[in-house]
Amino acid sequence: MKILVGFLFILILNFQIIDSDARPNKLILVSAISVHESSPAVAPMEDFSPGTHGDIPRHQTHSNNKLVIGLIAASCLMGIIFLPLMCLWICRRKKIYKSSKISAKRLDSLRGLPLTSFIGRTNSTLKPSSEKRSVAVMNYDLLEAATNDFKSEILGEGGFGCVYKAQLEDNLLVAVKRLDNQSPSAIKEFQTEIDILSKIQHPNIISLLGYCVHDETKLLVYELMHNGSLETQLHGPSSGSNLTWHCRMKIALDTARGLEYLHEHCKPSVIHRDMKSSNILLDSKFNAKLSDFGLAVMNGANTKNIKLSGTLGYVxxxxxxxxxxxxxxxxxxxxxxxxxxxxxxxxxxKLAPSECQSIVTWAMPQLTDRSKLPSVIDPVIRDTMDLKHLYQVAAVAVLCVQPEPSYRPLITDVLHSLVPLVPVELGGTLRVAENRVAATLEP
Incomplete structure (x- = not known):
C-alpha cells in the first residue's frame, strides 16, 4: 500500500509538470493576438509567414496529445501494479481472518464456553449407540470449596495432576481431577477426555459430570468410585483380600464389556490405548468401569505410526x-x-537394578502347564474356584498376550468366553447357589 501511495504522488506531480509546460503556449498566443489588435503598423495577417501562423495551435495540440498518452500509459501502469497488490492484500486478509477465527475458537473452548462449541474437533464423527447427557461447565470456586482448597483426600495421582475426593451440594460425592501441566500433550489429553466421554455412555465406562478451566488450571469432575482402582485393590494395603474369584471374574467381564462397546459399538471404533489396572475403577459393589481416555484414538488410517504412548508392561x-x-x-x-x-x-x-521381567514372560511357561498353574495363582483365591474355570481363564489370557496380533482374539470373543464363568447375580450366566455368591463378594 505504501508503494501504491508513492506511485500516485509521483503521477500527480508529473501531471502538474506537463500542465505547466503547456501554459506558456497559451500566453504566447494571447500576447500575439493583443499586439495584432493594438498596433496599426503591424502588417496584415497574410504577411506572417506560414510557419509562424500555424506553429502555435499545432504545438498546443501536440501537448494535449502528450498529456492524453501520458494519462493512458499511467493508468495502464497503475493497473498493472495495483491489481496484483490488491490480490495479495485480499489473500493476506483472508488468511489472517481464518487464523484468528481458529485461535478464537480454541481459546473459547478452554474458557468454559458451552460444550457444543468445543466438542467434535478431534473426534467429530464419533457416533455412540446411546445418547449421552450434557456435560456441565462447572464453577471453579464451587470445586475449590468442595475439595477444601484442594486439600481433601487424594484418590490418585497421574502424570498431569492429582484426583481429589469432593463433596458438592446435596452431599453428592465426586472425584475431581486437577491438571496443572500446561504442556501441549496435557492440553490435548484434556480435550480428548472431554470430547470422548461427553459422547458415550455405558455402564462400564466412567461418567464425566463436568469440567472447568480457570486460568492455568483445568478440572475434570467424575462420578466417585468408592473402591478405587483395581491396581490399588491388588497391590495396595489390602493385597487383593477384597477380591474373591467370582469378584475378579466379574471385574474382567465388566472390563471386556467396556472395551467391546468402544471397539464394536462406537463408529468409528475407539482404541483406549492406555488399558491398565490403574484405569479400571471399582464402585461400592465392585462394578468395574474404564477411565482415563486422554490417550484414546479413533481406529483408522491415523493410527499408523502414531506416537508411542502407554504404560510399560501393557503396551x-x-x-x-x-x-x-x-x-x-x-x-x-x-x-x-x-x-x-x-x-x-x-x-x-524389577529383578536387579538394571534388569526387569514382564509378567507375560514369567507367566507363559506357568500358564501352559496345568500341573504348575494352581500353585502360582494368587494365594487369596487359590483353591477357591473350579479348576476347569481356572484353565479356561488362563487359556484366554495366553491368547490375548500373543506376540502376533492376528493370533489374538477379538474382545467380543473374549467376552463370550468369560460370560459363562460369572454368576448370573453378577452379570454372567453361571448358576451357583445364592449363599455361595454372597460369600464370594465378602472381603
Missing part, C-alpha cells in the same frame, strides 16, 4: 516396536490385566 509388542496400533493392542493390555487378576503380580517387576 503391545507391535505398537512398541513398529508403531502399529489397532484394537488388538487393547486386547493385549486386557490380557495383562487378566494375568494380574490371576497371579497378583505387577506387569513389570
Amino acid at each position: 503391545a509388542p507391535e505398537y512398541l516396536l513398529n508403531g502399529k496400533l489397532t484394537d488388538k493392542s487393547d486386547v493385549y493390555a486386557f490380557g495383562v490385566v487378566l494375568l494380574e487378576l490371576l497371579l497378583k503380580r505387577r506387569p513389570v517387576e
